[in-house]
Structure formats: C-alpha cells, structure tokens
Amino acid sequence: MKTKRHPFRTLCLVAGVFLPLVSSQGASLYTYGHGDIRVGAVGGQLSLQYYIGAPESDYAIVGGEFVFGESFAASDIWVNVPVQLTTTLPGEFPLLAGSAGESVWVIPTNDPYPIVAPFLGFSTEGFDGSLWGGFQFTLGEVRSPSGSGEFAVWTGLDGGGINPLLSTVEGVSQDSFTLTGNGHVHHFMGFTEAGLWEVDFTVASTYLPDGTLGSATETYYFHVVPEPTSFCLAAAGLAAVLLRRSRCRA
Template sequence: MKYLRKSLIPLCCLGALCVTAGTASAATVTDTATFIFVVGDDPYTETGSANEWSTGHGDIGVGYHDGELELHYHFVDGLNDSAPNSDLELEPHEAYIRAASSTSSITSGPISFLGTNTGDTIWRLPQSNTAGIPFIGIAGEELTNPPITSDVTLSLTRFSGPGQFAIWQADGVNPPDVFMSTAIDGVDPAVDQITFGVGGHDHFNYGFSAEGVYEVEFTASATAVPEPGSFAALAAVGACGTYIRRRRKSKSGVAQA
C-alpha cells in the first residue's frame, strides 16, 4: 500500500501484538435485553404494543452476529401463528407477551417459588402447547459450533413487576425444577439461570403472582472463537443436543404448579 513506509514493521505486529492469520482467541460474548410480560386483560399501550404475542408457538431465541450474541423473538409461523413458515424475527422491544385471564388458576397449596399460599391466584404460561396461550420456548437453534464453543447461559439480571416471577419445569410427579425465582432470593444471576447447548430448544412454565406489567431482563452469555477472516481483519486495523442443563434452585414444601 503506497502510504506504508518500507521501514515499518509488519502490520501483524502492530502494538506489540502479533496475530497469525487464521488463528483466533476464545472470548466471552453476551447480550442483554428486556422482555415484557403483560399479565391480565388490561390494555398495554407502551413501546411495542402493536405486536402482542397472545397465542401460538414462539421462542426467546439466541443468535450470533458480528461477534456478539443477539437475544430476540423468533416465530417460525409468524406472530400468533398467523403466517405459516414465515420465520419472523422481532427485537425484544418490538413485542410483548400476554398472559391473559385465561392463564389464571387458584392454587391448591403453597408455591414457595412464587411466594403464594393455598387459595391464591397465579397466572401461568405453560410448558406444554395449549390453544389460545403463548407457547414460549428458549432456543439456541441458530447457533453453530464454531463459532460458539460452549453452552449458553441465560441469566435473570433485572426484574420489576407487581408480583413475583418464576420459570420452572414440572412433570406432575416429581418436585418442580425451578430455574428462576424472584420469590426465593430476589434476582441472583449466579443462581437464576438456564443453561443449554448449541442448537438447544426447550419449553418452560412462566409464572406470575399478580396482574400487571413485568419487565424481565435476561442476559445471554457464551464462549465464541471468531472466524479466521474476521479475526485477521481486526489485525489489519491494528487490533494487534441439544439439551437443557437443569440447574435447580433450593426449594422445599412446594406444590406442583
């Protein structure tokens, strides 16, 4: 290049950092986003109100683009199953999830991870596909190895709402597997988390103890190795199973939900 002097050291050694083309170092990649849940039947008129997810299958998806993870909504058949095979993606702020009054029930016993007692009302978006209710998966099906070389961890990092919030799985026989619960310990990202592999996809129960608007912030994190071409480009500018791993929270004396 005409503006380089012959006396300059090779570009790959700029800044005392020597980078060999085709090699890359693993790094932690993350993304943080807030997802809105509207519990009950009251209208919601805030940002994203034009896109209400009130029925059908969709996922809170984790993708990877330009060296970072990307949290988003992914609807294979469109929002509310309105357009088969349309493969719609929306940013978290472009939609919200509705847990209508049809998702409410009266508890038959105390549920510690929702902070409720016998006879209380809870609202639950179920882990099984139920007509007229959002069927929410958590998915890393868009990820590949490489560049993602580790499991993905989805942590609860912030929460606000009129009641308690929890995510769990239950089989109706054994005690629930509780992954996130604001009633047990508030918000603790080291404990309130779901871990899944590249290509993973699973469904959960999402529970709420009161009507109103819940803002739930998730942070996704994983280890990535940049593609050789992109890593070399950094040097050029002198930067020289699918499965779900279940992490149980401490619990005792809880009712099945």
C-alpha cells in the first residue's frame, strides 16, 4: 500500500531537522538580554567566560529560561543573532569587506527593543585596576560557516564614523583593544553570513605587584540566523529532494 506524503508536511519535518542543531552540542541558546564576555580567574589564572543578566534588575533568556546574573562557560552558550539584526550596507564597509547593498548581521551595543536579541559587552569587573595592567583583547582564529566569511568588532564615534577594533580582514583595523580593571564596554559585532560561527578571543594582562603576565583564550559561538527567503529556499529544495526520493521508493 502506497503512503501519500504531503509536500508541506515534508517541509515541516525538514525544518524540524535544522532546529535541534542549536542544542546538538549541549549548548544553550542565548536569545535575549544583556551579557558580557567577562574576564575571570580560575585557580589563580585568568579565564574568559560569560556573565549574562544581572541580579534582580536585568534579566536575560538562556535556553528558554530567565537568567538574572549567572556565569557560563563560553562553550556552554550559543549567542543567537536573529534575522532581525540584518542590515543592508549603505556603502563600502572595509571592516567586513562589504559593498553597498550587501546584507550583514550586527549585534547591537544596547537593547534593540522591540527586536528580541542579545546585546553583548566586554567586562573586567572584579579586577582592581591598581593591581592589574590593562586587559588587552585580541582576535584569534575565526571559523565561519563557509570558511570565507568576515567578522569584525567596532565602536561608533561621537559625530559619526567608527573606530575599527578587530577584523578578519587584514589591514583595516587595530590588532587589539584594552580595558582597565573594573572596566565594561559594549562594541558592535558584525558577521557576513548565516550559520554557526566560532570566534576565538584572547585576553592578556599583567599582575603589577610581581609582574606576572596572565592570558586566556576561549572560543565563543554565534548562531547567525539566515534571512527567511534563503532559509525557505534551502528547506524547500531539500524537501523537494526528499519527496522525490520517497516517490521513487514507493
């Protein structure tokens, strides 16, 4: 007996295959609110982690649950970058090797309400600036979905323009930026394509009383959501292939 398969149902099943990927590695999807890439200390050594939300006043959503100021390992979190954070470049943007009319995804520096999305900062809170030298953040290896995407970190300037801090494009940005102890700052982060990104950040500082240099490197994960048209076309194409194969087998 032949089983009738509906194309729309097949499409839904295909979409269902994609969605669980956000938790296939055991990481929680960070979808809303304030968070920081924060410098910490473990066993007397510098570390990098996340601090998401704030006690009682500033909640975030991680793994579908409210978070009010909790620390997470970098590997335990995927930062969701929704399609609503896509913007069209009005002109050349060397920091992302972008041209006018191209789409990029940008994590904002503050709450993008009414868009439901995370906004990220960098933090050295808890470190005494009189005991530690500047905390220098550098960009390490960046693994984009296609292997050829571009990533950048920058800040806006009063009166317009940008201050290019970090970029995978050679020769268009600084090699690092520095925070003092008990520092906190928000920068824009940009991506040129959808998919799962792996971004290595390193922080280094000197403990001034004895001159000890400390450093830490961690990989941070960003789940950049495709534009609806491209996602639907990809899903519909795969659904058509599956449907065709099912008919051939029937």
